[in-house]
Amino acid sequence: MRPLRVLIVGGGKLGRESARRLVAAGHQVTVVEKDPATAQAAASALSDHVTRGDGCDPRVLERAGIAQANVVAALTGDDEDNLVVAELARRVFGVEHVLARVNNPDNEWLFTRQRGVDLAFNPAGLVSSLLEQEVARDATG
Amino acid sequence: MHIVVIGCGRVGARLASLLSRSGHTVAVIDKNPAAFERLERSFGGTTHAGVGIDRKVLQEAGIDRADALATVTNGDNTNFVAASLAVEDFHVPRVVARIADPMRAEIYSRLGVTTISTTTWASARIHDLLVSPRLHNLLSVGSAGVQVYEVEVPPLLVGRNVADLTVPAEVLVVAITRSGRGFIPVQASAFQPHDRLVVAADAGSIAKLRGMLGLPD
Known part of the structure; x- marks a missing residue:
């Protein structure tokens, strides 16, 4: 599999863990994080793959190499930020694949292809559907 | 609405x-x-x-x-x-x-x-107010046929009167703000330092107005 260039916006736990796995699999990863302390923590885990800055700022995305990215993942804890990142990635920079995290399930309806989002996922929703499956299996098993 | x-x-x-x-x-x-x-x-x-x-x-x-x-x-x-x-x-x-x-x-x-x-x-607004004189476009009338500007009176017009900045059907001084108060001048009104002028100009006469005010093109 050819290595992908992946740009992750949001260097919290989810962004860091995703980046770590992608790097281990041989992909080129850059993480953008605006909070200095979080960026510091991400940098110590991921060394030179972290750019500090606001990923909603087109200049920061450019500096982080969005023009060469095959995939952009908007993984911040703020739905508005993730939507802005997705929209900029698709409509301004023409990125092929855009993933976005939904934090508040009430906002899920906003994460559409029209806004640049190919795949929206809600971590809380994923966990609860796994739980539901487990419970259902226990009930039938 | x-x-x-x-x-x-x-x-x-x-x-x-x-x-x-x-x-x-x-x-x-x-x-x-x-x-x-x-x-x-x-x-x-x-x-x-x-x-x-x-x-x-x-x-x-x-x-x-x-x-x-x-x-x-x-x-x-x-x-x-x-x-x-x-x-x-x-x-x-x-x-x-x-x-x-x-x-x-x-x-x-x-x-x-x-x-x-x-x-x-x-x-931009603060810049314009600091670095005058400059034409501030206040209003466009009738598909931009007439432009209304605000401008601080340039030193070369101080002491001259409104008639010197009037061209019938082309350039008209509509109002003057002096020491914070606005008034409508007559042709004989003389410009004083720091007057702010509201000037209406025909779209075809803007270069002429700039020339009369001594502004660069």
Whole structure:
């Protein structure tokens, strides 16, 4: 599999863990994080793959190499930020694949292809559907 | 018109109050209910506590029948997302977003959202006021057939009179502000230092006006 260039916006736990796995699999990863302390923590885990800055700022995305990215993942804890990142990635920079995290399930309806989002996922929703499956299996098993 | 205003900070509260005073029905949204205290007492619209991208809150505020929407919170991202959903999902005919960062304002406007960059606007205005004389365009009349400008009287015209800055059917001094008070001059009124002039010019005579004021082209 050819290595992908992946740009992750949001260097919290989810962004860091995703980046770590992608790097281990041989992909080129850059993480953008605006909070200095979080960026510091991400940098110590991921060394030179972290750019500090606001990923909603087109200049920061450019500096982080969005023009060469095959995939952009908007993984911040703020739905508005993730939507802005997705929209900029698709409509301004023409990125092929855009993933976005939904934090508040009430906002899920906003994460559409029209806004640049190919795949929206809600971590809380994923966990609860796994739980539901487990419970259902226990009930039938 | 029915107008939705998202964000009830200084700008939002003032805007909502102005709109309400001019007879429109206004619904204001802010996540902090205490913000509604900024509205003037006579505000006749409705207030809705909640975030401006929440469909339920927007519907409560009447976005489905809104003729216009302004999003003026202090968050550029919130303003952009709220404006884009008003345009794309609710088809509100007129939508304006306040965006502080001039570069983002420029990009968002390319994405189909009308933006006002308060930073660009205020700094340009302050620049013009600091570094005069310069023509400030106040108004365009009749498909830009006539332009109305404000300009500080240039040193070369001090002591001359209004007749020296008049060309029938081309250039007209409409008003003068002197020591903070405005008045309508007569042809014999003499210009004094620091007078601010409101001048109307035919679109074809702007170069002539600039020449008379001694301004570069």
